[in-house]
Amino acid sequence: KQEVTQIPAALSVPEGENLVLNCSFTDSAIYNLQWFRQDPGKGLTSLLLIQSSQREQTSGRLNASLDKSSGRSTLYIAASQPGDSATYLCAVRVNQAGTALIFGKGTTLSVSS
Amino acid sequence: GAVVSQHPSRVICKSGTSVKIECRSLDFQATTMFWYRQFPKQSLMLMATSNEGSKATYEQGVEKDKFLINHASLTLSTLTVTSAHPEDSSFYICSAPEWGYNSPLHFGNGTRLTVT
Numbered sequence: 001k002q003e004v005t006q007i008p009a010a011l012s013v014p015e016g017e018n019l020v021l022n023c024s025f026t027d028s029a030i031y032n033l034q035w036f037r038q039d040p041g042k043g044l045t046s047l048l049l050i051q052s053s054q055r056e057q058t059s060g061r062l063n064a065s066l067d068k069s070s071g072r073s074t075l076y077i078a079a080s081q082p083g084d085s086a087t088y089l090c091a092v093r094v095n096q097a098g099t100a101l102i103f104g105k106g107t108t109l110s111v112s113s
Numbered sequence: 114g115a116v117v118s119q120h121p122s123r124v125i126c127k128s129g130t131s132v133k134i135e136c137r138s139l140d141f142q143a144t145t146m147f148w149y150r151q152f153p154k155q156s157l158m159l160m161a162t163s164n165e166g167s168k169a170t171y172e173q174g175v176e177k178d179k180f181l182i183n184h185a186s187l188t189l190s191t192l193t194v195t196s197a198h199p200e201d202s203s204f205y206i207c208s209a210p211e212w213g214y215n216s217p218l219h220f221g222n223g224t225r226l227t228v229t
């Protein structure tokens with residue numbers, strides 16, 4: 001059974017710092033991995049999608065890497081801002097017939113000004 | 114970009130009543146939609162996969178008679194929580210793939226259900 005773990009569970013940094021969020025998954029047979037942002041009481045915003053054949057994806061100040069063989073992904077946030085404060089969720093898609101995502105519990109990020 | 118609309122965003126109901134949550138894909142067709150539930154400080158847990166024109170597929174431990182799913186059109190799936198109890202209070206969120214199984218999943222804004 002696929003399990004997704006995110007470390008750390010919470011992180012507080014001052015504005016301007018670069019930071020890395022970690023995600024690991026137990027079964028390397030994934031189709032893709034997706035990073036999301038969730039604001040309190042809100043839905044999910046997709047940040048980056050990495051296909052299983054890809055190593056990384058970049059969008060603005062965000063860079064996500066994928067090492068499928070070792071079951072790891074990282075989300076790098078450059079020059080963090082208070083507006084980046086949110087919970088970041090990592091999810092993997094493992095089912096060939098369906099398209100459900102398996103989520104980690106998330107990392108709650110707080111960026112202070 | 115692709116948008117998934119979920120309604121209502123918040124609902125409070127009395128124990129024993131039923132609540133319907135709607136999930137619509139606004140600018141794309143979704144033959145499949147997914148329903149998740151999220152308890153406080155917990156991860157999103159997949160409840161069921163909704164398939165247009167056929168029966169939903171439920172995850173282990175999810176009561177299909179309690180959580181009724183209907184996917185009558187290519188743009189609308191509904192989740193009805195029947196005979197709701199306080200333990201059903203949670204954040205329910207739907208999602209749909211924009212195209213094919215390898216595409217990004219787009220999520221609705223979720224529904225906060227409180228059963229009193």
